[in-house]
Amino acid sequence: MIRWLAVLVGSITTVGLRLGLAQVITRTGLSGPLVAPLIQELLALGLAGFVAGHFANRWHIGNAVLAAGGYIMIAATMVAFDEAQRVSTVGLAGLPPIDPWQLAAGDVIGLTAASVGGWLAARGAPDPETTDLR
DSSP: OOOHHHHHHHHHHHHHHHHHHHHHHHHHTOOOSSHHHHHHHHHHHHHHHHHHHHHOSSOHHHHHHHHHHHHHHHHHHHHHHHHHHHHHHHOGGGSOOOOHHHHHHHHHHHHHHHHHHHHHHHHTSOOTTTSOOO
16 A cells, blocks of 8 residues: 655655765765765665655555655656756756666666665554554
């Protein structure tokens, strides 16, 4: 059963963790062109997948993956607004080329991290078939 509140909380958790981890990584000087965003996304989606999976009584991994999908939609919307602003000031030449392989790989890695987080949440959860959760 999908718990939409768990999915929403997981998506919002991912956004908050991603922004917080960005601050930590830049303040500690660990930022790099490829490594820092990947680490931020892996940690944020893994922890948010755990949160979404924890709040779901069943289908922990499914809820975690939906939360990651919600985050991907939020992140894509934020990037679209940023690029729209850039286009309005400098034109289309100011946009970097789109790399579909990098986009797909980032989404697959993110969904995998969220799945692992949901799986870890399910490992410690009581069995809903044998436990009265009311």
